[in-house]
Amino acid sequence: MSIAERTAREQRLSAAAIAVELCRRCSIGATRQRSVYGEGDSCAELMVVGEGPGETEDRLGRPFVGRAGELLDRMLLAIGLPRERAYIANTVKCRPTLDDGTRLRNRPPDPAEMTNCRPWLDEQIEIIAPRVLLALGAPAAKSFLGPRFSITKQRGQWFEGPRGIPLMATFHPAYVLRLTGGEIEAVKRLVWEDLKAVRAKLDEFARLAQTPQPAVQIDLFGS
Numbered sequence: 001m002s003i004a005e006r007t008a009r010e011q012r013l014s015a016a017a018i019a020v021e022l023c024r025r026c027s028i029g030a031t032r033q034r035s036v037y038g039e040g041d042s043c044a045e046l047m048v049v050g051e052g053p054g055e056t057e058d059r060l061g062r063p064f065v066g067r068a069g070e071l072l073d074r075m076l077l078a079i080g081l082p083r084e085r086a087y088i089a090n091t092v093k094c095r096p097t098l099d100d101g102t103r104l105r106n107r108p109p110d111p112a113e114m115t116n117c118r119p120w121l122d123e124q125i126e127i128i129a130p131r132v133l134l135a136l137g138a139p140a141a142k143s144f145l146g147p148r149f150s151i152t153k154q155r156g157q158w159f160e161g162p163r164g165i166p167l168m169a170t171f172h173p174a175y176v177l178r179l180t181g182g183e184i185e186a187v188k189r190l191v192w193e194d195l196k197a198v199r200a201k202l203d204e205f206a207r208l209a210q211t212p213q214p215a216v217q218i219d220l221f222g223s
């Protein structure tokens with residue numbers, strides 16, 4: 001990737017992040033503390049998409065921080081990708097909340113919020129043009145693959161994502177952290193299988209990029 005291309009991408013991402021900070025398409029745009037646009041390598045091969053910012057993300061303006069973020073970092077490192085070499089974002093850029101009378105609680109984004117925010121995500125995917133998309137959790141997977149997608153039955157499978165990019169879904173790190181007992185080991189094994197498949201797909205792209213393509217024979221003189 002040339003320096004000029006990287007700079008152009010970074011400038012577009014910065015401009016979009018400023019526009020997101022001003023966005024008020026949904027009511028959560030007014031209740032959030034900070035927008036959480038996304039972060040990472042503008043030329044990343046892997047783009048990770050979660051559901052939406054939680055309380056800590058909302059406070060810091062960064063995606064996947066706190067315990068779930070630490071687990072995501074370990075998951076990425078396990079397949080040889082330090083967090084800063086991936087790009088990390090969410091389906092919505094503002095924290096969806098529920099006011100229970102005493103405090104604002106996290107909730108999943110509703111379909112209207114995901115629809116409103118989709119142009120921001122689509123633009124990110126277009127700018128970064130990752131080789132692989134990894135959706136974390138059912139809401140993120142459904143935003144790409146439709147409401148009938150089942151995370152328990154269809155995680156670990158390859159689908160065609162936006163712009164024809166290979167897409168896989170796996171369990172959200174926050175879900176893994178909520179599990180207890182024997183279930184946790186079984187789910188961790190499944191997530192590890194999914195991550196290995198992502199690594200294999202990235203390696204496949206890298207091999208293809210290195211394989212010399214057969215020279216195209218051109219009849220310079222016509223026949």
Ligand code: SF4
Nearest residue numbers: 023025026029094117
């Ligand atoms: S969630 Fe997305 S579309 Fe809605 S206000 Fe926030 S940035 Fe705008």
